[in-house]
Amino acid sequence: MTTLAPPRVAVRHIGPPRLTKGLEGGARLGWDAHRALHPHPRPLTATELIALCEAGRLHGRGGAAFPFARKVKATADSAVRRRRRTVVVVNGTEGEPGSAKDKVLLQRAPHLVLDGAALAATALGSVEIVLAVTDEEAARSLDDAIAERGLGARARTVRLPEHFVTGESGSVIRGVNGSRPIPPGRKGRASTSGVDGLPTLLSNAETYAQLAVLAGLGPRAHARAGTPDEPGTVLLTVTGAARFPAVVETAAGAPLGHLLDLCGARAGEGVLVGGYHGAWLTGERASRTRVSRAGLAESGGVLGAGIVMPLGRGTCPLGECARVARYLAAESAGQCGPCRLGLPDVAGAFADLAAGRDAATARDAVRRAARMAAGRGACAHPDGSARFVLSALDVFADDVTRHIEDGGCGRPVRGVLPAGTDARLSLEVDWSRCDGHGLCADILRGTVRMDEHDYPVIPSEPIPDRLEADARRAVAMCPGLALRLVPRVR
Template sequence: MTEIAVRQVGPPWLTRGLEGGGRLDHRAHRELHAVLRPLESDQLIALAEAGRLCGRGGAGFPFAIKVRAVVNSAVRRGRRTVVVVNGTEGEPGSAKDKVLLGRAPHLVLDGAALAATALGSVEIVVGVTDPGTAASVELAIRERGIGERARVVRLPERFITGESGALVRGINGRRPIPPGRKGHASTRGVDGLPTLLSNAETFAQLAVLAGLGPARYRKVGTADEPGTVLLTVGGSARFPAVVETAAGAPLAHLLDLCGSRAGSGVLVGGYHGAWLSGDIATRTQVSRASLEEAGGTLGAGIVMPLGRGTCPIGEVARVARYMAAESAGQCGPCRLGLPDMAGGLAALAAGRDAAAALEGVRRSAGMVVGRGACAHPDGVSRFVLSALDVFEADIAEHVERGGCGRPVLGVLPAETEAQSRLEVDWSRCDGHGLCADILRGTVRMDEHNYPVIPADPIPVRLEADARKAVAMCPGLALRLVQRVPKESRE
């Protein structure tokens, strides 16, 4: 797990003892945090309601409602329950849950164990993708001696792995992708049992709330959003960090703390979030209400300022291509809409027929909203459409001049596990266009009706289609070349 600094503004309730970067074992944890008194399910619900505790994984759903739904389902069906900690954190710009599980795993387990006891759960399952995180949690389970009722499940590190349905499927031994039919883990989750599923920070917040009590917990933050918030500040920040701050703190102050200004724009909420202009971002507070009023979202607590040295359209295009590759590919919006959107943004960034490309991006984004098997297409559309608004002046340069003159520095993380790329033997290519039909949104035809092949590696999800394109090329002009890993070249 990549080390990242931890900074604090206000009381360090979640990150106490983490400033030095080390991991708190069970003994060190107990010196900093109270032993929690067991609760009944109705007491747990009352505690969450009194502390106005909401999920910190993105949707901000009230925790008490989740607990009540699990209780009602268990009573109605006469079944036991399961508690699931979502520590997958597939969002490339997020590190807060990895920090908690890697350095303060016992705080998360405190909250999970409190919930499991209240619900009479058969087990606690912690879903992770990072090997370092998995090792830390497994060690914490051994340190607490709860191996008979807690386990770690490691899943593939993909953006969609953290979607609740995908996580449940993965824990159940199936492919971890969002199910085609929407359902609720509270009704039927792990092993078909009613499941309380929330992310790592939520369970850590629950432990803090139970330890402090609602009255003290509500003295920090805002009236509607008490307590602290964990943010991952990255992007062009000179000092990227996981920051714990009281809800309601000025966003501009946190950017200054991490060595960044709002610049040309600030992404809030991650790649399912939205862009804010620099002026608006500096007047915004760190709270769900303030960010939503500004046109953004708190989401999973990701803040990525974009400096003026990089091309914002190129950065957005890179992320859009990554997000299209990271989809489950099981519905039309993901299989067709997102690749079309990504291809249009790539053309816009390169200045190729930019006006038509811009119109195509808007059309694709509008067509996928509300039509996906999960929230992935909606989230990507929000990310892209907000970028078109915030970076309107930059887009005008791309349309009028073919570009803005700035390089694409890769400030926004958008890495894939892709290992292959397409090459064309131009002496054989006759421009039949079959490759563009098969790899829609990845390969495009230029004005001379010849394919435009991306220089970037082909996403893993599309490798089968890439092989099909190679096999079906009438001129035998395509080939798939294996990328040599960097470490093998050094």
């Protein structure tokens, strides 16, 4: 997976910094340095915490933007109803390519995240705080912070594998509980039954940091930045074609164009907002958009995971999107029809469109496959992926026409969008589902063979590019739904 490496990411701000105070130099804030910048939050009861979050209009910053006060209340009510203790979980997995904001907080400002988590844990009487991460440096930083605060057995970090769907709430709960971190087939609420079956308050790292800032400032001072409906600041990762990629903190409602200028980026033909489950905006529309949930929604975008990716003009937009579509198909959990069949169909059709192969038919196939996948998955991955590709067809309509009429646009694909293209695909088997039907060996003759027990022997090396289509067909046709394709770094 290609991601921004947080130690090399600049931290910038428009207006006075709050979450990123003291982070400009790139050093980690230890306990003493943190306390010199941020006051110790006053302990609150659950009722007081809910009132604070309602007054501060605090919403989750992991993508869904769910009101945090409602999460706290649901967890508290479940604990009372079930007569159980609670757990607080910090979701620091951030598996989205191009995102670095949560990693920067966990690596450089771990105590700010822990301030918010500890405030929630105290209010709910939680038995522990669990910090779920994928990044090794973030885990070390948090372990050091736990020791610096003397939290001992009251807080722990859990390392999870870095995949796109790992950050989904159900995946995190499954991973913390020791299962494979993929979205559960049956949707449930962590507030009802989460870690070890206990009522669990789960939100991402930035949300807990925002909670700490809100508690330190109070609702009135907190509202001096931002808009009346969305007070406070927003943390964004600006990457893509930006000359100076950075994690940027800005007041909600600031012009998106200011962020692009700050990072040496031009809107160009399109800007992706919200990450790979977000949406494309035309360059002209992006320049007029305000950075807030309402402002982005008005322009047809989403704040999502807080990612801004200007594309620039030197690369083929459809080629870039085809790479991402392929990545999203490979990163699914592979446990429902829209992910196992629909997303590979989207990726294949988009690749044909980008290459100018019967492009008109391919364009229609992308729309058809994306619409069929949306709203039918076990999690939001098909929905977000469909939003990405469908908005690309709309924003880059002129390029689509050129690919249909001329077989391409004449521009190279420079890999501006991080999409795991330094990886090839390997076959992976879920042995609990494999019944040894042998269809994969029939389709991939010479690559997959059957052993003496009539089970497939899967090669450890990546699938050759020339056999990728056959490999996808083997995955789609597996009667036991036991095969999936996963990226493998070259």
